[in-house]
Amino acid sequence: MGFFAPWFLAGLAAVAIPIYFHLLRQQLANPRPFSSLMFFERSTQSSIRHRRLRYLALLAARLALLILLALAFAGPYVLRPVASASERSLLLVVVDRSFSMRAADRMERARQEALAVLGARPAAALAQVAALDAQLHLLTEPTTNAAELSAAVRSIEPTDERSSFGELARAVRAQADSSGAAIELHLVSDMQRTSMPPGFADLALGSRVRLRLHPVAETAEPNFAVESVMAPASIFDPAKARVQATISGLNGPGARRTVSLVAAGKVLETQTVEVPENGRATVEFRSLPVPYGFTRCEVRIDSADRLPGDDRFQFAVERADPRPLLFVHEARESRSLLYFRSALESAQTPAFRLQPASADQAASFDPARFPVIVLSDVEALPGAFEQKLKQHIRDGGALLIAGGPATARRGRLPVLEEKILASRYAARTGERFQTASAVDPAHPSLRLAAGWEAVKFFQVVPIEAAGGRVIARLADGTPLIIDRAFGEGRVIYFASSFDNIANDFPLHPSFVPFVEQTVNSLGRLQQRTSSLVVGSFVELRSSAEQGQAVEVIGPESSRALSLEEAARAQTFQFVREGFYELRRASNRNEMIAVNADRRESDLAPVPQETLALWENTAEGKPEASQAAGATRQPWNLWWYLMLLVAAAALLESFVAARYLSIEREVA
Amino acid sequence: MLQRFLDPKILASISGLDLVAKTVVDGFVAGLHRSPDFGFSQEFAEYRAYTPGDDLRHVDWNVFARTERCYLKRYRGETNTQLTLMLDASASMGYTSHGITKLDYARFLAASLCHLAGQQRDAAGLIVFDDEIRQYVRPSTRQGQLSRLLHAINEAEARARTDFAKPFLHFQQFLRRRGIVGVISDLFERPETVIKTVEPLRFRGNELILFHVLDPEEISPRLGEPAILVDMETGRRLEVSPEYARTEYKRRIEDHLRELRERALAAGVDYFLLPTDRPLDAALREYLTIRQGRM
Numbered sequence: 001m002g003f004f005a006p007w008f009l010a011g012l013a014a015v016a017i018p019i020y021f022h023l024l025r026q027q028l029a030n031p032r033p034f035s036s037l038m039f040f041e042r043s044t045q046s047s048i049r050h051r052r053l054r055y056l057a058l059l060a061a062r063l064a065l066l067i068l069l070a071l072a073f074a075g076p077y078v079l080r081p082v083a084s085a086s087e088r089s090l091l092l093v094v095v096d097r098s099f100s101m102r103a104a105d106r107m108e109r110a111r112q113e114a115l116a117v118l119g120a121r122p123a124a125a126l127a128q129v130a131a132l133d134a135q136l137h138l139l140t141e142p143t144t145n146a147a148e149l150s151a152a153v154r155s156i157e158p159t160d161e162r163s164s165f166g167e168l169a170r171a172v173r174a175q176a177d178s179s180g181a182a183i184e185l186h187l188v189s190d191m192q193r194t195s196m197p198p199g200f201a202d203l204a205l206g207s208r209v210r211l212r213l214h215p216v217a218e219t220a221e222p223n224f225a226v227e228s229v230m231a232p233a234s235i236f237d238p239a240k241a242r243v244q245a246t247i248s249g250l251n252g253p254g255a256r257r258t259v260s261l262v263a264a265g266k267v268l269e270t271q272t273v274e275v276p277e278n279g280r281a282t283v284e285f286r287s288l289p290v291p292y293g294f295t296r297c298e299v300r301i302d303s304a305d306r307l308p309g310d311d312r313f314q315f316a317v318e319r320a321d322p323r324p325l326l327f328v329h330e331a332r333e334s335r336s337l338l339y340f341r342s343a344l345e346s347a348q349t350p351a352f353r354l355q356p357a358s359a360d361q362a363a364s365f366d367p368a369r370f371p372v373i374v375l376s377d378v379e380a381l382p383g384a385f386e387q388k389l390k391q392h393i394r395d396g397g398a399l400l401i402a403g404g405p406a407t408a409r410r411g412r413l414p415v416l417e418e419k420i421l422a423s424r425y426a427a428r429t430g431e432r433f434q435t436a437s438a439v440d441p442a443h444p445s446l447r448l449a450a451g452w453e454a455v456k457f458f459q460v461v462p463i464e465a466a467g468g469r470v471i472a473r474l475a476d477g478t479p480l481i482i483d484r485a486f487g488e489g490r491v492i493y494f495a496s497s498f499d500n501i502a503n504d505f506p507l508h509p510s511f512v513p514f515v516e517q518t519v520n521s522l523g524r525l526q527q528r529t530s531s532l533v534v535g536s537f538v539e540l541r542s543s544a545e546q547g548q549a550v551e552v553i554g555p556e557s558s559r560a561l562s563l564e565e566a567a568r569a570q571t572f573q574f575v576r577e578g579f580y581e582l583r584r585a586s587n588r589n590e591m592i593a594v595n596a597d598r599r600e601s602d603l604a605p606v607p608q609e610t611l612a613l614w615e616n617t618a619e620g621k622p623e624a625s626q627a628a629g630a631t632r633q634p635w636n637l638w639w640y641l642m643l644l645v646a647a648a649a650l651l652e653s654f655v656a657a658r659y660l661s662i663e664r665e666v667a
Numbered sequence: 668m669l670q671r672f673l674d675p676k677i678l679a680s681i682s683g684l685d686l687v688a689k690t691v692v693d694g695f696v697a698g699l700h701r702s703p704d705f706g707f708s709q710e711f712a713e714y715r716a717y718t719p720g721d722d723l724r725h726v727d728w729n730v731f732a733r734t735e736r737c738y739l740k741r742y743r744g745e746t747n748t749q750l751t752l753m754l755d756a757s758a759s760m761g762y763t764s765h766g767i768t769k770l771d772y773a774r775f776l777a778a779s780l781c782h783l784a785g786q787q788r789d790a791a792g793l794i795v796f797d798d799e800i801r802q803y804v805r806p807s808t809r810q811g812q813l814s815r816l817l818h819a820i821n822e823a824e825a826r827a828r829t830d831f832a833k834p835f836l837h838f839q840q841f842l843r844r845r846g847i848v849g850v851i852s853d854l855f856e857r858p859e860t861v862i863k864t865v866e867p868l869r870f871r872g873n874e875l876i877l878f879h880v881l882d883p884e885e886i887s888p889r890l891g892e893p894a895i896l897v898d899m900e901t902g903r904r905l906e907v908s909p910e911y912a913r914t915e916y917k918r919r920i921e922d923h924l925r926e927l928r929e930r931a932l933a934a935g936v937d938y939f940l941l942p943t944d945r946p947l948d949a950a951l952r953e954y955l956t957i958r959q960g961r962m
Contacts, residue, residue, distance in 0.1 A: 031904060034896040035762035035769070035885055036855040039919040040905050 002634070004075030011070035018062040022055075054655060061652035068648055072641035077634040089182040090142050091127040092172065093117055093149075095156050096189030098133050098163035099534075099600035103190070103223070103307040107158050109216040110188045114153045117186045117214065118146065129153055132189070133161035134535050136171035160309075160534045160577045162597040163189065166197030173206045180633065183209045185618070190217040191606045194599040203614050211618035213611050217603065222252020224275065224303035225310035225601035226259075231288070231297070233530045236322045236351050241288035245299040245313065249275035250602050252305075261285045263297045263317075292319045294591040296579050309577075310601040314593040315530035316579060322353040323523060326370040328378055330406050331358035336376040336498035339506035340515060347516035351525050367392040371523045377404030377497045381414055390415050394487030398522030403461030404497030416484065416491055418463040424478070425459050433458050436480055440471040443483065444521035445492065449510040459502035460495045468493075490522060531593040537571045538592065541585060548585035555579060714738040749806045749846030750784045750791045752777050753838065754823055757797040758899045759853055761825030764884035765944060770825045772943040773851045773880050779951060780849060781816045790846075793819050796834035797827040806846070828900040831856060831864040838868075845872040854879050855900075858926040866934050876937040879927065883944045886920055888912040 003009065095114050101107045114129070121127055126142045129152040139152040168187070176183050185205065189195070191213065197203065205211055227248040235241045247257055254277040260270045268289065273281045283299075290297070300312040325344070329337050341354050352372065357365055363382035367373055367389045375381075381389070393399050393415060401413060408423035433456035439446055446452075452472065460478055468484035482493045500506045505514075532538070540550045549567050554560040555578025561569060574580060574594040582590040717726060717737030727740045754777050760770040777793065784791040792806030793816050804812075804819045829852065838848075848868050854861055854877065861877075869875050890909040897904050907916075924940065931938035941950050 031895040031897045033762065033899050035759035035853060035882065035899055037896060037898040037901070037903055037905050038855055039916050039923070040896065040907055040911070 008073035014066045022059045058655040065648040068645045076637045080635045093186045094130045097131045099596040101158040113188045113214045160596045163195040166202040176208045186212045188214040191215045193604045205618040220251040220604035223250045223305045226313035229313045231530045235319045238289045243285040245283045248280045258302045259283045260300045316591040316593045325352040326373045327356045329376040343512045343515035372398045374400045376402045377406045379406035393489040396488040399491045402494045408461045434474045437475040438473040443471040445518040448513040451510045455505045457503040551583035553581040748789045753794045753850045755852030756823040757829035769880045785813045795823045798830035847874045849876045851878040862930040879940045
């Protein structure tokens with residue numbers, strides 16, 4: 001016997017409290033003089049003795065209560081042989097219900113196999129049925145009821161999720177540890193190779209689990225699938241929209257497949273592609289003529305294979321007009337406008353329409369109408385405009401500031417009010433220019449912009465980077481691009497200008513993706529995606545939208561959230577394929593297409609040797625017991641002690657009530 | 668208007684037994700209807716014409732002076748009654764639960780009776796006893812007798828144990844004339860023993876009255892919790908539970924009181940229970956009223 005937390009035994013010192021009070025109470029019983037005891041005879045002592053016994057019983061109950069509490073918190077345990085636990089063995093039948101089980105009659109075969117396993121067990125044996133996809137779902141309690149088990153097996157239907165043997169092993173290990181029972185695990189599955197975890201160690205089931213595998217697909221069946229589709233989530237010019245689909249042919253010979261682009265149920269374009277043996281082919285559709293608003297699109301192939309569910313890939317597209325972008329510059333300087341506009345119009349998906357304005361004219365524009373505003377090396381802004389601009393950024397707007405000689409003359413950055421540290425020119429006698437040496441490729445602005453090292457910077461206007469994220473630095477460590485939050489909005493500061501004077505950046509190929517990605521990032525266009533994978537989560541509300549209702553309409557046009565979830569849930573998990581409509585706060589609607597994980601399309605099973613190895617490593621024979629003969633496992637006595645504590649508390653209450661009742665009666 | 672019933676606690680606050688006795692007696696006498704038979708004896712009865720041979724001392728010379736006829740003043744008793752009070756001063760008489768001890772109460776009672784007897788020209792005497800006779804004042808009608816009695820009563824202190832046998836044996840030696848004997852005690856003795864001890868006095872023609880003084884707590888003890896009780900006479904200790912005091916003890920003390928009353932009645936002894944929380948004058952009044960009915 002031992003204790004998990006022996007330091008709690010110090011609580012035993014508390015027994016001194018009732019002992020002290022009871023002794024004190026006894027001492028307080030001072031003798032009282034009485035005229036004559038002739039009517040108090042020896043027989044009266046029986047009553048006193050009875051009362052004293054009750055008094056001692058009360059003391060004992062209180063002591064027991066304190067001792068048991070201290071013991072319970074100390075967490076006592078006794079070591080029990082594992083053999084006693086293994087007597088309570090459990091037959092756990094797990095049926096794979098992942099997306100790949102939709103292939104042919106795999107699901108039906110799996111049900112029959114599971115029923116056969118359950119039918120072969122002894123009638124008195126405990127059994128439990130579970131279903132496996134991304135997680136292990138227990139469908140019944142451990143029971144001997146054959147009808148309940150059979151009904152659970154028959155109720156299993158394939159889902160759109162992928163299966164994970166690693167998750168299965170983790171869940172079974174946890175169950176074996178918590179129940180202490182020996183588990184005979186029967187896994188009925190198509191044993192997909194892609195369901196295996198990265199490391200074989202993740203398949204370890206523990207010493208009390210015996211694994212029996214029941215494959216329902218022995219060979220790698222050929223399968224064609226639309227593996228992925230790259231399509232813009234938002235389209236501003238249908239003629240420039242590109243849809244790229246990857247068609248994979250798995251486990252079979254090469255074949256010619258017809259690929260169709262479908263929008264709102266209408267086939268827009270069809271192409272034929274040659275898919276090589278065990279390879280992939282790419283198809284590109286060069287336009288996506290869809291109406292304004294959200295459109296349900298998909299890329300479809302005619303495969304006629306045994307898993308038709310992956311022959312189409314759904315994606316949602318929103319068509320909208322380009323958004324306005326306010327470009328404020330000095331009236332005498334128009335070069336930056338020229339380069340910036342050219343870059344914006346050259347973008348792959350021009351999402352913004354540039355609205356130029358000189359600093360003097362800026363007052364005639366309302367900043368709140370522009371999702372993104374660019375201040376290109378401006379010295380002075382109209383006061384009212386600057387105030388409105390500040391408020392707009394605080395409320396969630398986005399601003400790109402380019403620094404240059406005019407900004408340096410101002411001394412402080414507009415909006416941010418950051419002090420400009422210096423206006424540095426590269427000396428013509430020494431280094432004639434500087435280059436960017438440290439670039440953060442993880443930032444959306446720089447993700448697609450390569451070749452920064454070739455850009456020459458002749459003049460920079462640096463500021464303190466405090467509170468901002470430096471995403472590019474010059475060779476001398478000067479912050480070149482800083483991304484800062486401002487209220488609910490964002491500000492990106494580029495410490496040079498776009499005029500091809502302070503630098504030659506506008507002439508470099510990296511300028512166009514930089515401008516496109518930066519304004520898209522600031523305009524939050526990159527946060528949307530055209531499709532997600534089953535099992536993905538979506539954030540339903542930001543910190544500013546707490547308490548506002550969010551609606552999720554599922555693939556069957558039914559509400560996927562309860563009323564309480566609609567008001568409180570932070571995230572939503574997509575568990576089925578199809579189109580989901582999200583109606584967020586502030587009437588922002590969104591459509592998301594969800595597809596099954598394409599790893600499920602690979603129907604190749606795990607090699608037999610690997611399965612045999614897995615089975616052999618989970619034979620339910622603990623190594624220690626083989627070595628020592630009797631493995632002992634700590635058995636926690638906490639619950640039993642707490643029951644005794646409750647009993648002692650009841651006894652104490654009962655005796656104390658009897659003890660005190662006399663005083664009440666007499667008084 | 669004179670107060671009718673005097674709280675023993677108020678009496679205890681009066682200094683001087685003579686004043687206490689006067690207060691009590693005046694109080695209850697004032698409350699009685701005038702009656703020719705009240706008191707102990709020596710009451711005027713009638714006038715009778717003188718016949719030769721009558722004692723000239725009994726001639727009422729006042730009537731003779733007014734009428735020139737000789738009349739004898741006749742009294743109910745031939746001689747003055749002798750009242751002897753036996754005051755128990757054992758340790759148990761010192762018990763109190765509400766401020767006035769049983770001995771205090773007994774003192775007031777004895778003083779009142781002595782005062783009453785003095786008013787009627789009866790000889791009053793006193794024996795203070797516990798297990799011995801501690802004080803003896805011979806019955807007399809002499810001048811200053813009341814003061815001597817009150818002094819002796821005042822001197823009585825609760826001590827030692829009660830033993831009826833020895834004091835009564837001695838008392839019988841002192842008793843030369845028949846009269847009234849009043850025993851004031853808490854009578855913590857078996858009723859049979861008490862009656863057997865006092866009965867011989869009755870055989871000698873004395874009228875015997877038992878004044879049983881008890882504290883209310885002794886009749887109906889109230890214990891909130893188990894208590895260790897110490898016998899005031901023997902020093903014996905006993906742990907007593909409230910249940911016992913509430914049930915068994917009460918039954919026993921009631922049996923004791925009933926047996927005392929019945930045995931006293933059977934032996935022709937007057938028995939009168941006086942709880943110490945009862946107004947003394949009211950108790951005396953009730954007692955004398957009952958006695959009148961019997962006389």
